[in-house]
Amino acid sequence: MQIIFHVDNIEEYLQRSKDYNFPDPPDRCPHSDCKCRVKLKKHGFYYRYYLDGPNCVKIAIRRYICPVCKRTLSYLPDFCIPHFQYSFNMIVKSLKETLTREKTLSSFINDLKRNFPTILFSRQHIYFYTKRIMNNLSFIIYGLRQIDPYIKLFEVSSQRERAREILDIINIVPLFSQRFYAHCQKSFLAPLT
Ligand SMILES: [Zn+2]
Numbered sequence: 001m002q003i004i005f006h007v008d009n010i011e012e013y014l015q016r017s018k019d020y021n022f023p024d025p026p027d028r029c030p031h032s033d034c035k036c037r038v039k040l041k042k043h044g045f046y047y048r049y050y051l052d053g054p055n056c057v058k059i060a061i062r063r064y065i066c067p068v069c070k071r072t073l074s075y076l077p078d079f080c081i082p083h084f085q086y087s088f089n090m091i092v093k094s095l096k097e098t099l100t101r102e103k104t105l106s107s108f109i110n111d112l113k114r115n116f117p118t119i120l121f122s123r124q125h126i127y128f129y130t131k132r133i134m135n136n137l138s139f140i141i142y143g144l145r146q147i148d149p150y151i152k153l154f155e156v157s158s159q160r161e162r163a164r165e166i167l168d169i170i171n172i173v174p175l176f177s178q179r180f181y182a183h184c185q186k187s188f189l190a191p192l193t
Contacts, residue, residue: 001072004076005023005077005078006078007077017059017060020060025039026073031071034066034068045060045063047061062074092170095133096168109122137166
């Protein structure tokens with residue numbers, strides 16, 4: 001069984017690897033036919049590959065075992081789930097489409113559905129993310145300045161124009177740093193609940 005947990009600082013996870021401060025195991029076995037109130041024991045690691053831009057990185061996944069039913073539980077960091085990476089690019093793209101109105105929102109959503117049939121992406125999601133990016137522009141700019149303090153922003157007359165400009169910058173930041181990705185997750189990519 002896998003539990004997905006949120007990692008704030010991806011670089012730290014990658015650097016510390018097995019020494020990362022993993023979440024404590026639950027105090028009850030999560031397997032539905034066991035559910036024993038026992039402390040799960042550390043049970044080593046397994047490795048999986050994570051695509052960090054063009055690089056393939058090996059990451060350690062913490063594993064626990066239930067001393068009663070002997071089944072394992074692993075803690076998967078949320079950043080290594082491909083869905084998150086896909087959605088990042090998709091959200092940025094859809095926000096741009098929404099803000100520039102090159103085509104209608106529904107035709108854009110239809111394209112998305114055709115290309116990524118397994119991913120749920122609705123009009124509601126797009127409204128949600130548009131609102132979030134508009135409300136968090138200064139926080140996002142702050143994140144961009146952490147990567148490049150000389151990023152130049154032009155005078156704009158509306159928040160909407162500012163948002164469009166920010167999305168352009170996000171698109172051309174070539175080495176899309178993990179830190180900025182995490183920052184974006186906080187500022188506008190938080191999942192729709
Ligand atoms: Zn168990």
